Amino acid sequence: MDFRHRKEIDGLRAVAVVPVMMYHAGMLGFGGGYVGVDVFFVISGYLITSLISSEMDVGKFSLRNFYERRIRRIFPALLFVTVCCLPPAMYWMFPNQLKTFANSMVSVFYLGSNFWLSKKTGYFDVGVDEYPLVHTWSLSIEEQFYLLFPMAFMLAWRLGRRNLVIAISILAILSFGLAEWGWRHYPSSNFYLLPGRAWELLIGSLAAFYLRHYGQTDSARSEALATIGLILIFVSILVFDAETPFPSAYTLVPALGTVLVILYASKGTHVNWLLSTPFMVGIGLVSYSAYLWHQPLFAFLRIQSLNVPASGTYVLLGILSFVLAWFTWKFIEQPIRKKENFRQRTLYLSFFGLTGSMIVLGLILKSESEILSIPNSSVEAKYFASFSV
Numbered sequence: 001m002d003f004r005h006r007k008e009i010d011g012l013r014a015v016a017v018v019p020v021m022m023y024h025a026g027m028l029g030f031g032g033g034y035v036g037v038d039v040f041f042v043i044s045g046y047l048i049t050s051l052i053s054s055e056m057d058v059g060k061f062s063l064r065n066f067y068e069r070r071i072r073r074i075f076p077a078l079l080f081v082t083v084c085c086l087p088p089a090m091y092w093m094f095p096n097q098l099k100t101f102a103n104s105m106v107s108v109f110y111l112g113s114n115f116w117l118s119k120k121t122g123y124f125d126v127g128v129d130e131y132p133l134v135h136t137w138s139l140s141i142e143e144q145f146y147l148l149f150p151m152a153f154m155l156a157w158r159l160g161r162r163n164l165v166i167a168i169s170i171l172a173i174l175s176f177g178l179a180e181w182g183w184r185h186y187p188s189s190n191f192y193l194l195p196g197r198a199w200e201l202l203i204g205s206l207a208a209f210y211l212r213h214y215g216q217t218d219s220a221r222s223e224a225l226a227t228i229g230l231i232l233i234f235v236s237i238l239v240f241d242a243e244t245p246f247p248s249a250y251t252l253v254p255a256l257g258t259v260l261v262i263l264y265a266s267k268g269t270h271v272n273w274l275l276s277t278p279f280m281v282g283i284g285l286v287s288y289s290a291y292l293w294h295q296p297l298f299a300f301l302r303i304q305s306l307n308v309p310a311s312g313t314y315v316l317l318g319i320l321s322f323v324l325a326w327f328t329w330k331f332i333e334q335p336i337r338k339k340e341n342f343r344q345r346t347l348y349l350s351f352f353g354l355t356g357s358m359i360v361l362g363l364i365l366k367s368e369s370e371i372l373s374i375p376n377s378s379v380e381a382k383y384f385a386s387f388s389v
Contacts, residue, residue, distance in 0.1 A: 008265045009043060010284030011275025012258065015230070016040050017287040019237045021294045021321065024129065025314035032240025034123075035254040037138045038200055038247070039233060042258040044142055045204025052153055053212060063150055068344050070146050071351050073288075074139065076336045077328050079354060081292040082108065085132050088296075090365075092304045095372040097130070102366035104133040107140075109358040111147075114140040118192040124242040130303050132296040137192050144194050145201050165209050168202050175199035183245040196247050200255050207259050218268035226271035229260025289325035289333065297321055 016039035023033025055061035082105060089101045100120075107116035114137040121128055128134055156164045175198040182190030190196040216222070236254040244250050265271040274280065283290075297317045301309050335341050342350070 007281050008272045008275040009047070009262070010287075011277065011280035012039065012043060012261055012265075012284070013287040014280045014283035015233060015275070016043070017283070017291050020135075020291065021318050024135070024295055024298050025311070025318065026129075027311065027314070030237060031242065032237045032244065034246070035233070035236045035240060035251075038251055038254045039258045040138065041142070041197060041200040042204040042207070042255050042262070044145070045201035046208045046262050047204075048146065048149065048201075049153075049205035049208035050212070052150060053208065056154075056157055061150075061154070063154070064344070066150050067146075068347060070143075071347060072337045072342075073333075074143065075351055075355075076332050077289050077292055078108070078136075078139065079358065080328060080332050081289075081296065082133070082358065085296050085300075086365075088300045089132065092300060095369045097303070098372075099366055099369035101132060102362045102369055104131060104136070106359050106362035106366070108133055108136045109355045109362070111140055111143045113137050114144075114192040114194070118189045122188045123191050130299050132299040134299075135291065135295040141192075141194050141197050142201075145198065149201075149205075161209070165206065168205055168209075172199040172202035172206065175202065179247040179251070180249060183248045187245070191246060200247065200251065203255060203259055204262070207262050210263060216264070216266035218266045222264040222266050223269045223271075225260050226264040226266075226269050229257040229264065230271055232257030232260070283322070286322065286325040286329045289328040290321050293324045293328070294318060294321040 016036035018036070019030055019033035020036035022030035052061055052066070089098060093101060103116060104113065107113045113133065117134065117137050153164070156167050159167070175195060179190060179196035179199065182196045233254050236257070240250065261271060265275060294317070297320060298314065301313065301317060
């Protein structure tokens with residue numbers, strides 16, 4: 001089976017991103033909406049493995065080209081959204097909040113947001129919803145996976161496909177075991193760091209090997225299994241909450257549900273039809289940018305609001321997230337993905353230059369916020385008032 005674009009995977013991204021947004025908005029009935037990130041992880045493992053193995057089969061795989069594609073996919077939108085966060089952060093945040101924002105910004109651009117957050121706070125802790133960049137922990141996990149997996153894949157490819165699949169399976173089992181141990185002893189590190197999450201990406205990888213060997217079939221069995229997969233994802237969204245250990249054995253519910261959809265949502269099934277509708281595909285195409293935009297909008301709303309924001313306000317900001325996502329996808333993501341607009345050398349130079357600049361800017365912002373941090377709450381209130389409308 002050759003690597004190809006699948007519209008139903010775009011639709012599956014829509015199934016992932018909307019619940020995450022609803023969860024971050026605190027909407028009733030979406031206590032497990034955070035599992036959308038786990039759906040993204042499985043999809044990423046499937047797509048990356050499909051791409052690499054397809055190119056390895058014909059001897060065209062290149063680490064340089066692989067990382068170029070990842071930079072084009074991830075960096076431009078991330079940079080744009082982060083830069084857009086700077087004015088409201090400096091305008092609305094207390095100095096101590098600004099320091100936290102600066103630290104998070106620095107961590108984002110050295111690909112270690114998840115490391116910083118694992119030492120700073122738990123994902124479900126009170127106040128985390130006021131971190132504009134808290135959601136970037138999942139990007140760091142994927143970026144770290146992208147750094148390690150292709151190199152390991154190239155080395156293991158010489159062992160033969162069968163042995164490669166066995167090696168990936170062993171790593172997935174070890175990672176899963178670590179996750180089960182980790183949530184009991186180091187829940188924050190277990191949640192944020194790659195070792196306890198790698199198995200989710202790796203089962204997506206195994207799904208890619210399965211499809212390359214067996215392909216998809218349009219049958220009653222496919223219909224049933226794809227439907228079960230989608231149900232498992234929705235059940236986890238509706239039933240799980242902040243008290244559910246994660247990642248853990250519970251994570252198998254949305255992760256295996258995603259695998260079933262990837263494997264069996266073939267053309268002719270109702271699941272394929274649903275996920276391939278223009279509406280679902282449209283949401284899926286801009287899902288990355290929507291994911292980037294929604295949390296800063298929600299966080300700044302909470303920071304500048306004296307009272308708990310109404311649900312309707314979050315709905316409006318959710319809609320705005322998709323408007324901004326379409327703009328970002330159309331005018332930032334798409335042009336930079338075209339090689340004729342930005343050649344590889346220019347892209348790499350821009351990436352390292354801008355990444356370094358954002359880290360330096362974050363360190364300067366951190367230094368300035370430390371100077372402005374005054375313990376006296378009345379002085380801090382006057383400072384904040386001077387920046388308020």
